[in-house]
Amino acid sequence: MAGSAIGLGNIWRFPYVVGEHGGAAFIILYLLSCFLLALPIFIAESIIGRRGRSNTYGSIKKLAPGTAWQWLGLLTIVSPIIILSYYSVVGGWSVEYLFKALAFDFTVPEEHIEGFFGRFISSVWEPIIVHTIFILITAGVVLGGVKNGIEKFSKICMPLLFLMIIIIVVYSVLLPGAEKGISYLVKPDFSKLTAQTATAAMGQAFFSLSLGVGTVLTYASYMKEDEKIFASGMGTAVADLLFAILAGFAIMPAVFAAGMEPGAGPGLVFDALPFIFNQMGHTSAPWISAIISIIFFLSILVAALTSAISMMEVGVAYLSEEKGLSRKKAVLLLTVFTWTVGVLCSLSFGPLAGVRLAGNSIFDCLDKLCSNWLLPLGGFLFTLFVGWKMPKPDVRDEFTNRGRCNTRIFKTVYFIMRYFAPVGILILFISNLIF
Numbered sequence: 378m379a380g381s382a383i384g385l386g387n388i389w390r391f392p393y394v395v396g397e398h399g400g401a402a403f404i405i406l407y408l409l410s411c412f413l414l415a416l417p418i419f420i421a422e423s424i425i426g427r428r429g430r431s432n433t434y435g436s437i438k439k440l441a442p443g444t445a446w447q448w449l450g451l452l453t454i455v456s457p458i459i460i461l462s463y464y465s466v467v468g469g470w471s472v473e474y475l476f477k478a479l480a481f482d483f484t485v486p487e488e489h490i491e492g493f494f495g496r497f498i499s500s501v502w503e504p505i506i507v508h509t510i511f512i513l514i515t516a517g518v519v520l521g522g523v524k525n526g527i528e529k530f531s532k533i534c535m536p537l538l539f540l541m542i543i544i545i546v547v548y549s550v551l552l553p554g555a556e557k558g559i560s561y562l563v564k565p566d567f568s569k570l571t572a573q574t575a576t577a578a579m580g581q582a583f584f585s586l587s588l589g590v591g592t593v594l595t596y597a598s599y600m601k602e603d604e605k606i607f608a609s610g611m612g613t614a615v616a617d618l619l620f621a622i623l624a625g626f627a628i629m630p631a632v633f634a635a636g637m638e639p640g641a642g643p644g645l646v647f648d649a650l651p652f653i654f655n656q657m658g659h660t661s662a663p664w665i666s667a668i669i670s671i672i673f674f675l676s677i678l679v680a681a682l683t684s685a686i687s688m689m690e691v692g693v694a695y696l697s698e699e700k701g702l703s704r705k706k707a708v709l710l711l712t713v714f715t716w717t718v719g720v721l722c723s724l725s726f727g728p729l730a731g732v733r734l735a736g737n738s739i740f741d742c743l744d745k746l747c748s749n750w751l752l753p754l755g756g757f758l759f760t761l762f763v764g765w766k767m768p769k770p771d772v773r774d775e776f777t778n779r780g781r782c783n784t785r786i787f788k789t790v791y792f793i794m795r796y797f798a799p800v801g802i803l804i805l806f807i808s809n810l811i812f
């Protein structure tokens with residue numbers, strides 16, 4: 378679960394969304410969303426998955442046969458496929474940066490680094506080539522069933538990534554001018570809060586914990602009977618949060634130290650990192666900065682791959698189990714689809730930058746559609762399913778491992794799942810539409 382949750386959502390998306398929504402006040406809303414909305418949904422998905430012992434579609438079919446709830450199964454197949462399309466574009470950016478790190482390109486004189494991301498992203502072919510590489514690796518892993526290898530590799534890379542981020546945080550907060558970035562992250566300015574900010578905080582919490590798409594549900598279907606659902610949800614949420622907050626403290630002080638704009642959007646992290654590694658190369662030795670950057674981008678790539686694989690797997694399982702396609706054909710179909718949509722997203726930073734819907738580029742449109750609407754909608758329906766459709770004794774049984782644990786907190790969690798979380802999401806949806 379941590380493998381799917383920890384990914385580009387923490388390291389790339391969190392810092393730039395914080396920057397777009399004014400800093401510390403957004404982080405407070407994010408924390409509230411994590412524990413009051415996302416965690417209950419995590420638990421709801423886990424209960425359905427372990428009770429149904431199958432993927433979203435299969436579990437719901439088993440727990441509510443012949444009902445309209447089947448549509449929830451379909452929704453959770455569409456969202457990860459759309460996410461994968463643009464996620465793999467950003468995955469491609471990390472491939473490019475790994476190549477740059479390997480070529481020691483971040484330790485060259487400062488003027489070569491300036492504006493690098495802008496030049497790279499607005500070109501036509503380079504981003505498409507690396508996007509293709511990323512999607513082919515994802516497809517290869519899903520097809521070849523070498524998941525075991527990737528998972529073992531990720532067990533080494535996750536702690537390494539953690540270590541690298543800590544080093545970067547320490548370095549970043551010591552940069553001259555970094556104080557402004559730190560106070561941006563810790564001093565809330567509540568005048569900046571709007572309905573959109575609250576929706577964005579909820580969307581980020583859902584995206585980061587892979588909620589509302591059935592990933593948690595599917596993984597929970599493999600959980601043992603004596604594993605504690607609440608503890609595993611809490612553990613994943615805390616680990617995920619820690620990575621995101623650390624990424625914020627790694628990036629934002631450097632953004633201010635470099636005089637960059639915190640609200641610069643999806644390119645923020647990829648603009649800030651070359652600056653950090655470049656400075657590191659000047660103040661320590663170039664080879665130290667090069668090694669740290671190589672391990673850092675390799676780990677990000679692996680974290681991104683474990684998340685991307687979990688997205689593609691959902692579609693492949695559906696197409697092969699429910700539609701009778703061979704695994705090979707299913708992977709091919711999804712690869713062609715996500716690659717094509719991804720190319721459009723990639724071009725929306727260059728030649729297609731002028732194509733806008735309500736002021737948003739193609740990339741931003743798809744990201745907002747998924748994070749702010751489809752994932753919360755999926756989560757909303759999951760809580761309704763557990764809170765209102767499943768019999769309460771079944772829910773209690775599953776949550777408390779048949780009365781063996783967590784019996785005391787069940788009442789509170791059940792109340793949140795039944796009333797607070799769905800009503801909270803609904804209010805955010807409506808206020809986002811009105812304001």
Ligand code: PFF
Nearest residue numbers: 382384385386387585587590
């Ligand atoms: N949680 C992943 C991240 O933070 O990078 C993104 C993600 C994975 C979203 C899987 C949705 C999903 F189904």
